[in-house]
Amino acid sequence: MHGVILYHLRQFAVERFGPDCWDNAQAAAGLADQVYVPVRLYPDGDMDALVAALEDETALHRNDLLEAFGKWVIPPLINMYRALIPRHWNARDFLLNVEEQVHQKVVRLKDPEARPPRIEVRELAPGVLEIGYRSHRDMSALALGAVHGVAGYFGEAAEVMEDAPGEGQRRFVVRLVPAQRKASLSAV
Structure with missing residues (x-):
């Protein structure tokens, strides 16, 4: 997964739901120490884990979260x-x-x-x-x-x-x- 997507996913989550939402989702995904930068590539599993954690954190359905x-x-x-x-x-x-x-x-x-x-x-x-x-x-x-x-x-x-x-x-x-x-x- 391109870092630019994960980098912006963080910005989206912080803007929409607050910094605690992102921090909690990252911890729940087992990625608490990971920093995403736009110029790197990351495992697809990071995106999957973060979206699943954000689903739980925001109570939004996966598709609603991804569409937003x-x-x-x-x-x-x-x-x-x-x-x-x-x-x-x-x-x-x-x-x-x-x-x-x-x-x-x-x-x-x-x-x-x-x-x-x-x-x-x-x-x-x-x-x-x-x-x-x-x-x-x-x-x-x-x-x-x-x-x-x-x-x-x-x-x-x-x-x-x-x-x-x-x-x-x-x-x-x-x-x-x-x-x-x-x-x-x-x-x-």
Whole structure:
């Protein structure tokens, strides 16, 4: 697991639930002395143990926790890797290009042998994207949260039209809605 994810998981937990939450979760996971830095790789088991401990600490279901984290983590990640993202991109462009232009480049920079999740995105209609997630880690809720985070970062919303979870994979269809349009629709 990339340190950047674990580093931000700590920031998320501290911001949302307080420093005691993170300290207690780390202790419960048997990782009390571990410090996570963005430039290192860590065993996948660290993420699994920390998420399970955070589940107990926060009383949130694993998928709710991962989805909230996925949404929260996108702005710091985009800001961190901004040099890889063309300025003219919107949420649609980012999602359509995230796998090849951003995700794989970042992952491969740190570990050429890494087995990151596969994220496949295709446009079904203008502003309607089908997103496929496959991974041995089965953190599809994090991926769904990340889609909401991407939309929010670019001033849009992602409305889930279809959601088909499966073992180690998930397929969902989202409609990207500009914030102004979303605001006017909710006022009706």
